[in-house]
Amino acid sequence: MKISDIYKQKKQPKSFEIFPPKGDLSVETVKDTVNQLQSLNPAFISVTYSAGGSGNSLKTSELCSMIKNDYKIESVAHLTCINSTKQDVLNMLKTLKSENIENILALRGDVIEGCTAHDFKHATDLIPVLKNEGFCVGGACYPEGHVTCESIENDIEHLYEKESLGADFFLSQLFFDNDAFFKFLEKARKRGVTKPIEAGVMPILSKSQITRMIFMCGASLPSHIIRLLNKYESNPEDLEKVGIYTALEQIKGLLEGGVDGVHIYTMNKPHIAKTIIDGLK
Ligand code: FAD
Secondary structure, three states: OOHHHHHHHOOOOEEEEEOOOOOOOOHHHHHHHHHHHHOOOOOOEEEOOOHHHOOOHHHHHHHHHHHHHHOOOOEEEEEEOOOOOHHHHHHHHHHHHHOOOOEEEEEOOOOOOOOOOOOOOOHHHHHHHHHHOOOEEEEEEOOOOOOOOOOHHHHHHHHHHHHHOOOOEEEEEEOOOHHHHHHHHHHHHHHOOOOOEEEEEOOOOOHHHHHHHHHHHOOOOOHHHHHHHHHOOOOHHHHHHHHHHHHHHHHHHHHHOOOOEEEEEOOOOHHHHHHHHHHHO
């Protein structure tokens, strides 16, 4: 099923993101994760593509296939383009089609120093290729602006361009400040972006994890989160519990505010997703 149809059927869908196993590990090693996530009845599960240069891009299609064909959950394959030729992309699309995958999150990917772009400079170059092949296409968006963006308005202009080129839905970068998200949403809607925008939420599990993430993506840390990080710094177990609870409260606020849907970065830890989904019941 296309994600665009899921949005028509489900109100405020909850979806998960997972990543393929690292190194030589086979996708079989995440079977238990998918199995546990299945019991939470997600609207869909998205699978990252060689995120952070981890070199696991071929496993994305394999894992998407497992999610869709073995577990009967709709899957979304992330696909980056900055380091690929058009032929590489077409080969990947052929593989995804052969596995019955209908949905792709179209991404530029991070620019790696020393590597030159081939046929794609931005996700906007990739979207038409995917639409032309009949896929339902998602795009990334950044409530507080992409780390390299000149201004939030500029970023939203490119978001509008993504929709004009055929993007069917958007998944947001993680953020902790719901007010910032709703301000971004208002600006995007004013500019004419009409497609569903799912809010991306990543629970805090440790101080080092969150420090790494905010440097990578530029999300701001509200003072109540900084206070929690300091308070529970030497107590990792409690910090994780409080981090998941904080994410649950953030999601409740987003749902009350009328968000289109919530995308939970599960970090392949199903207990995180379970605590949140149970807490929302
Ligand atoms: P773009 O849309 O190209 O945007 C990048 C910057 O360029 C922005 O500042 C934008 O305003 C600007 N821009 C956009 N279009 C144009 C244009 N036509 N002309 C000029 N400027 C333009 N990375 C991975 O490697 N693997 C993953 O699986 C992955 N999953 C992600 C999932 C989500 C939900 C998000 C939010 C990010 C994900 N990323 C992933 C990270 C992503 O690859 C990086 O943030 C990357 O730097 C930008 O990708 P993009 O598709 O947003 O790029």
